[in-house]
Amino acid sequence: MNYFDLYSSYPDHTVTAAWDCQMTEAAQTPWLKELLLRRGSDLFPRFAVCYAELRAMPRSARRAVQRRIGRSGELPAIFPGSLQRSALQQRLARSLAGAALLLALASGVATAATITVTTKDPRVVPDGQCSLIEAIVNANADAAFFSDCPAGSGADTIVLPAKANVRLGDVYDNTYGPTGLPLITSPITIQGNGARIRGQGNAFRLLAVSISGDLTLENLTLTNGAGMFNNGFLTIDNSTISGNVSFRGGVVSNHGSLTIQNSSLSRNPDGAGGVVSNGGLVYIGYSSMPHPFKSGPFCFYYYNYTFNPHIGGVYCNYYLYSGVVTVANSTISKNSGVAIFNQSGTVTIANSNISGNRGGSLGGGAFNFGGSLDFYGTPIPGGNMSFANSTISKNSAEHGGGIFNRGAVTIENSTVSDNKAAHDGGGIFNYGDVSLVDSTISQNRAKYSGGGVVNYGSLTISNSVISGNKARVGSDVFP
Helix, strand or coil, X not given: CCHHHHHHHCCCXXXXXXXXXXXXXXXXXXXXXHHHHHCHHHHHHHHHHHHHHHHHCCHHHHHHHHHHHHHCCCCCCCCCCHXXXXXXXXXXXXXXXXXXXXXXXXXXXCCXXXXXXXXXXXXXXXXXXXXXXXXXXXXXXXXXXXXXXXXXXXXXXXXXXXXXXXXXXXCCECECECECCCCECCEEXXXXXXXXXXXXXXXXXXXXXXXXXXXXXXXXXXXXXXXXXECCEEEEECCEEECCCCCCCCCEEECCXXXXXXXXXXXXXXXXXXXXXXXXXXXXXXXXXXXXXXXXXXXXXXXXXXXXXXXXXXXCCCCECCCEEEEECCEEECCECCCEEEECCEEEEECCEEXXXXXXXXXXXXXXXXXXXXXXXXXXXXXXXXXXXXEEECCEEEECCCEEECCEEEEECCEXXXXXXXEECCCEEECCEEEEECCEEECCEXXXXXXXXXXXXXXXXXXXXXXXXXXXXXXXEEX
């Protein structure tokens, strides 16, 4: 991930302003300034997620969290001296941005442990064998909660048996909906060694990552489940996500920071909301009602799809959560449902192939959403999506066989070809801003209009070709 591109294009300027403030304050402490400059590439996205989560909390809850962060003893490796640590930690925790920075710094500071799974059975069983569930719990706790596995310590690595077939039989956690494995709440790498984690169809998700979690999957296949949910940091490397169904917003539902590299997401049926769904809704509803035990208004706090504006009185506020996704050297193909659904987030796709995906009404390869009003008249920020050195081909949908856009899309050194729309916009259906640079849109088809592009927004073309497309009206560009 290019930190400077991510920072400059980050959609929430409040977050970048808060980061700039911390950088300015850090200049007074040379070692902290050096640390922030050295680790900016991984700290900024962590900071952005933590800041957004803290900002969304009710004021009283946020202040309680800040006090706990200020007193936390989990950061000693970051600070060079105990007195300096105590004073600086407490000072930083007093501000929202400082507390978010401490949370971002907290991940990965302890000595890492390696936990080797010795059985294919994932369950908690006192048999002397270390199971996957037991390993994750110990890694999260930085302790030997289950004596069959070694204790976790900091950024842990869990090693699965080579080519093992790990079958999840039941729900273990319900934080973000039914999930087969324990919620990931700390930095963990799972080395698959060619292993396979299997679920029970659409009965539950395979895994979920919390806001404090940082999960890396390496050389692993996840299949036959309801995908995964990410609210923190998730990296999928040299792995396969195949044969899963979507569950509440996508096979990979991202509400944090997601990186996919050297991997394949394929043959996932019924991708409602996208095989990769980015920037899903986080609802924060403040409702006023008489509270029987205290005077004055009482507010409910809802998030992650629990919104109900009618419970407790008047619906007062609404927020959109913007995620960040990077897809590099990867393939997303042959899925039933739009391949990438981006809602008010930022998606970067490089050296990748988005092909053979069958969308529904809007978008086969990608649906970039935003730029309109919600049902309460609140503006929805437009999503940002960029393609570089990539191919969007052989995808289909009713409108926008390759891409349906209501935000901003940049296509550079890429090809949009052989996509099909049952109605309009074989290659691209645009209601927002599309920029073509050194790219080709060709051999796309639409039944009615815009075989190559339907454009009701802004279309900028630089050293690019739109030709050889087919439609009844506007074979290449309509209108």
